Amino acid sequence: MSTPANFPGEPDSSPEIAREFGLAEQEWDRVLSTLARAPSYAELGVISVMWSEHCSYKSSRIHLGRLPTTGPQVVQGPGENAGAVDIGDGFCAVFKMESHNHPSYIEPYQGAATGVGGILRDVFTMGARPVASLNSLRFGRPDHPKTPHLLKGVVAGIGGYGNCIGVPTVGGEVQFDASYDGNILVNAFTVGVAKTEELFFGVAEGVGNPIIYVGAKTGRDGIHGATMASAEFGEETDSKLPTVQVGDPFMEKLLLEACLEIFATDCLSGVQDMGAAGLTSSSVEMADRAGNGIELDLDAIPRRTKALSPYEMLLSESQERMLMVAKEGREQEVFDLCAKWDLDASIVGRVTDTGRFVCKATPGYDPFDGTGEPDPVVVVDLPVDLLTNAAPKYDRPQEARADQANLVTMTGDAPDDLGAELVRLVGSPNIGSRSWIWRQYDHIVRNGTVIRPGEGDAAVIRVFCEDDSGTREKFLAVSSDCNGRHVELDPFGGAAMAVAECTRNIVCVGAKPLGLTDCLNFGNPEVPEQMWRFARAIDGLAAACTALDAPVVAGNVSLYNETDRKAILPTPTVAVVGQLEDPEHRLGLGFVREGDVIAHLGRPSRGVLGGSEWLVQRSGSVTGAPVGIDLEAEAALQHAMLELARGKLLKSAHDISDGGFAVCVAEACIAYGHGARVTLPSNEDAPAHALLFSEEPSRIIVSLPAGNVGEVGDVCRRYGVPFEKIGSVSGQTLVIDDVCEVPVEELAESHAAALDAIVS
């Protein structure tokens, strides 16, 4: 078989071009032997993006299979545009998290904005109306010269997109660490709600069905973005600007409304957004899922610039574009609704039964300026399977961290004044208030935000589920978590801790966890120690998801997060969606009433400071013995917590995480300006500062009416969870034994100003 035609001006494919496109030498050889011919230039572009780490998951696929993905509540597991879990009465929550790390480092506003746009499309492509977003951000050290610019740009970009489209951004997390100096992380999460029977899938079904392109016109932006996202950064990173896409949230809003109206007519058999690797991946993935082929007429692609080549059209990552497969004869309904929303729509191809991805275009014809006449020739003709299942898959070598055994218990020197130390810690960038960030997000649009950012361990949103029988209100809780420092010290335990913290946050607001999406940010998988971290982290996630009944229904992998050979902290971010049976079960994190009893749930601290914020600040590095996690004890704690919330026995709940016990209690005081008088819950012979600042997991601080102590103690005993009454809500000062006495106002001022040094 002969090679399809190159376009005028395009060189013949060669090993050099293949390398430039990111293909390894053995991958080029594999292309030649599988095709039994050389690929055309456009084909080489198609193969290289589909075989990129970003699209093919070639280093991670063999490991991802170990994650638990099933459960009675799972409606849609991994493999679709987003996952879905049942929320009752025929409705489901549809969600996913995705990284946009590399583009956000190059151009923070647009990189972050288009990250939000991409994840929103993934969710509404499934037929769900997006109802809330989260973001998980990592920046370099607070005093790095680039950090202010990157933080401001990313936050403005997320707000700029989310605020305009009208989906509330209700929470998230941010951490600063030197490992992210040259490679920030921007992980965006969106959840939507759909009728389960009306979910839409990315399948090109029905041979002969027309393929309709809807939305923004194609330009040259973002070409080879997926390949960029699959490589390390080096000195030439600044020259990668043209690979970043530009977002138009207004266009996406129109697309959202038009799509939901089109879906409701049932005139489509499949739909997929054009995300990474644009037109190529959306058509190929849809054909693959249906076991069909696709033929595209590239002459018909709507465009906003002249002289686009097939290579450019196939690889462009222009935003706000969808590919729909209409049922034969119902195209007009799609066109009419697109016209209502002032959107362009064109038929650009057909579903075929060949199992091949075929593209035709006319050399010398340009519909943009009317040059020439269409007389298309084949420019791409590849087996779909080559681009999907037959893409390379690697079991890369792993090697445990060499100095793992040297991670020994460290306690640092005890500070002289623990009160002053606590004031400083609650005001440090990794611990203090994030209000500078979330005030820039519309977190209340759609009238559903019941627990707002900063009010609870997770956000709680009310969603309206409308069907023929009327409108029901349901209440979802969402949270995202990961502390890469604990993963660095112990990839298995740290990853398990990320899941545990996230589901713990969900039960602390009174909701039951339903499902999880991951977003796995790691370094170069070709470095055996990085690959080991990844594989161990997968095992930790799997163990925790199983123990805590949070199946993984969607996910994303971002590798090569390195700059000049320096990897980021391994950061397996997770986000969990939970549901409240009754909104009256909801709990905030702050103490609400003078005189309430304060209690500690879970095993008290042993004073292990490894990976803690306090020790990192003290020692200047991520070090110490890992804190570890007992997943059985964690599960018992979470079951007890949920029962306490459902029994309406508590007034507040806040889990102990970053900053440890002292920060947790301080935050509960700061929320409504209440003081507290408490004792340190431990019998261990550890220094006070270690007990105050240890980040050991599986602990929750609750407040409750004094009259409920007996009943709360009984519930904890039933689950085998240690329950200790440690004090009461009292006055305007936080008093911890005789080691710390600080006015809450002082804590609050410090807490509120945590990001000032970076942003002002």
Next chain:
Amino acid sequence: MRVAVVQFPGSNADWDALHAVRDVLGADAWYAFHKETSLGDADAVVIPGGFSYGDYLRAGAIAGFSPIDNSVREFAGRGGPVLGICNGFQILTEMGLLPGALTRNAHLRFECRDIHLRVENEGPFTDMGKGTVLRLPIAHADGRYHTTSEGLAELERNGQVAFRYSTPKGAPPNGSDANPNGSIGDIAGVYNRQKNVLGMMPHPERASEAILGNEDGLTLFKSLRRHLGFE
């Protein structure tokens, strides 16, 4: 009471307004799409918040040329009550139905948080009494009200200032961030001369239910209902 909620491309608090007026207040309410030319037999009109036409050119600028606008002008001209919230306020100033303009917040950022405002003058939406302090959320980047010094004097003279930002106790901001955007005269909402058209940056429709922790916004809609004689 029958209320039309106008839907422009890019409106995104349209649901918030519809929900507050229809599901919470119990009025008969519907969306009027911007390509329509009739508001139906509405007793009142809400222009909701959002980013109409992406706020390209200027916030609210392009929405001022939609097919539905003539009906809105005619409705307002007949003395029908019109409430523009956030982007709706911006649109009403661009349409010339309200005086002044909304510019970029003084601190240049989008800001979403609860603020306080004091009722300055009574009108169809503000019968709760002069001096009443309300807590309402804001969510905007372009909410800094501006007008000329003559314009300001005229607003004051005619009693057109509906709301001013204030401290929780109703005191003037005095340069503090109780005025969240740098609006001239701490103005958060203005009436037209005839006082049937109100524009305001804060969101009463997002603060009309106990479950959202705030029902202060409902007082505006109840005032409207009383004004129209439905209770």
